[in-house]
Amino acid sequence: MKFGFGLPGRRKQAALNGHEPAGSEKPAGEMSFVGLRKKHGNKARNRLWMAIAGFVCVYGVIGGKLIYFGVLSGAEEETTGPAVAQLASRPDILDRNGEILATDIKTASLYAEPRKIVDPDETLEMLATVLPDLDWETTYRRLKGEQGFIWIKRGLTPKQQSQIMALGLPGIGFRTEKRRFYPGGPTASHILGLVNIDNQGIAGMEKYIDSQGLSDLRSVGLATGQSLEPVRLSIDIRVQHIVRDVLVKAMERYRAIAAGAVVLNVKTGEVIAMGSVPDFDPNNPVHALDKDRLNRMSAGTYEMGSTIKTFTTAMALDSGKFTLQSRVDASRPLVVGKQVIRxxxxxxRVLTLPEVFIYSSNIGSGHEANVVGIEGHRAFLKKMGLLDRMETELPEVARPVEPRVWKKVHSMTISFGHGMMTTPLQTAVAAAALMNGGKLIPPTFLVRTQEEAAKVAKQVTSPQVSADMRYLYRLNATAPGGSGKRAAVPGYRVGGKTGTAEKVVNGRYAKDVRFNAFLAAFPMDDPAYVVLTIIDEPKPEPGKFAATAGLNAAPMVAEIISRSASFLGVKPDFEQESEPAMVSAERTYD
Structure with missing residues (x-):
């Protein structure tokens, strides 16, 4: 009997040949072993493939991210600069008709990463070929430093950016920034103001917009172009352009050092146009801080001369102590202490109240102030808003100047425009109250309806005083001897008051150095607008020997009205051009 662990002969041979004989069967134990081996082998292979797939996915994601950040980061760094936040957007500023006055545009700024610069000397020399105004010493010192980021030039032109890119300088890049653009240039510069290099408002309505919440939105990153509604101003850019054009030409024609004007809606207090020249271009504000670029209409205070007689006369009527039929003795000069008023x-001779106004009598105005009294005089001017700092959106507003203690001589001289200084804009605002029925309405540079104006208006005089002042304004432009004739525009029934103030030079009033103004309203049957012009130190025109307000400030008003009335919606009416009668101590003018 033989014992062994081998297979029988036929099966052993078949096994060696790699197959089983036909019809042969494996033992049950052997079959279980083979099944178990297949089962575990499949799981192992599945695990292997899963592991391979997992590694491929993980490394694919990592590789993709590396490629993504490598490409995108380079592009971002090229345009935005490393570790520097994007500038926040500002809302567009529109005029009352929707025309763009200020908007954001994209511009490129040049930066450097000194640590990546191989040769600062060569880099600076190459950049100077495109940017010749670079400060060599400062720029070179900064390029040699160890800082990670420095600005080289903000606000490049597309041409400059293209030329610098062509240089292929290592360590030099561009960042896309937002820059404020003013399509009208200097047309409304004193109203719009300007922004700094970081797109933050620093003057005018730009500064006002920041103060109304834009700065807070910027601080939390919510000031985006999509989230900001445009700001609509009361300004009509067509009228604004006319005003500035008239001012520029007047400065040249009368050889003055400055000129200004405002067009004000009598019924809403809206500033439709306001200009002061010399001005500046907010797109290139290199001269914005020059002394002569002051906004004289709101940020300058002046003795407004005889335009103040408007309020002296209104005060006299408002006091109840005078009427249009009252008479004043102007036959002799007034003497107050050492002051002689002529x-x-x-x-x-004796003058009626209308004659005191149209002949611009200092003596008559002094008598009116004397009758009303010091306290009543000051109280009326304060009620009209002429002694307090004006409240409006524009940040550049000066505080009026008055005597610390009012004495009789102060009241007398202030009655005809000397001894008190106020801003031209608030002079126009106070005059509007005398044209609209006696309601003082704070001025605004934003759109305002008559209903909204009524809520902030303050009744300062009676409607009858307002009607009397409208009569006197019209009379001054039509009656013989009236100083407002040169402001007349056929069909528009203009009325107003001149003001020629001598300026103080070396502590004394100089007779040949003047600050002139003309305060007008139209159409006088139902005034819609007040127009005030000023001209500083005008000279006589060739062939003339005088440079009073009637010869320069009044014609400026006439040109502004004649060119802008159609834009303002005022139609000419030649049927109402008749002249009002004047009450005279001698006779009546018809």
Missing amino acids: DFHGKG
């Missing part, structure tokens, strides 16, 4: 072109 008329420029005195009539040397």
Whole structure:
């Protein structure tokens, strides 16, 4: 009997040949072993493939991210600069008709990463071929430093950016920034103001917009172009352009050092146009801080001359102590202490109240102030808003100047425009109250309806005083001897008051150095607008020997009205051009 662990002969041979004989069967134990081996082998292979797939996915994601950040980061760094936040957007500023006055545009700024610069000397020399105004010493010192990021030039032109890119300098890149653009250039510069290099408002309505919440939105990153609604101003850019054009030409024609004007809606207090020249271009504000670029209409205070007689006369009527039929003795100069008050072109006789106004009598105005009294005089001017700092959106507003203690001599001189200084804009605002029925309405540079104006208006005089002042304004432009004739525009029924103030030079009033103004309204049957012009130190035109307000400030008003009335919606009416009668101590003018 033989014992062994081998297979029988036939099966052993078949096994060696790699197959089983036909019809042969494996033992049950052997079959279980083979099944178990297959089962575990499949699981192992599945695990292997899963592991391979997992590694491929993980490394694929890592590789993709590396490629993504490598490409995108380079592009971002090229345009935005490393570790520097994007500038926040600003809302567009529109005029009352939707025309763009200010908007954001994209611009490129040049930066450097000194640590990546191989040769600072060569880099600076190459950059200077495109940017010749670079400060060599400062730029070179900064390029040699160890800082990670420095600015080289902000606000490049597309041409400059293209030329610098062509240089292929290592360590030099561009960042896309937002820059404020003003399509009208200097047309409304004093109203719009300007922004700094970081797109933050620093003057005018730009500064006002920041103060109304834009700065807070910027601080939390919510000031995006999509989230900001445009700001609509009360300005009509068409009228604004006319105003500035008239001012520029007047400065040249009368050889003055400055000129200004404002067009104000009498019924809403909206500033439709306001200009002061010399001005500046907010797109290139290199001269914005020059002394002569002051916004004289709101940020400058002046003795407004005889335009103040508007309020002296209104005060006299408002006091109840005078009427249009009242008479004032202007036959002799007034003497108050050492002060002697005379008329420029005195009539040397008793004048009616309208004659005091149209002949611009200093003596008559002094008598009116004397009758009303010091306290009543100051109280009326304060009620009209002429002694307090004006409240409006524009940040550049000066505080009026008045005597610390009012004495009789102060009241007398202030009655004809000397001894008190106020801003031209608030002079126009106070005059509007005398044209609209006696309601003082704070001025605004934003769109305002008559309903909204009524809520902030303050009744300062009676409607009858307002009607009397409208009569006197019209009379001054039509009656013989009236100083407002050169402001007349056929069909528009203009009325107003001149003001020629001598300026103080070396502590004394100089007779040949003047600050002139003309305060007008139209159409006088139902005034819609007040127009005030000023001209500083005008000279006589060739062939003339005088440079009073009637010869320069009044014609400026006439040109502004004649060119802008159609834009303002005022239609000419030649049927109402008749002249009002004037009450005279001698006779009545028809």
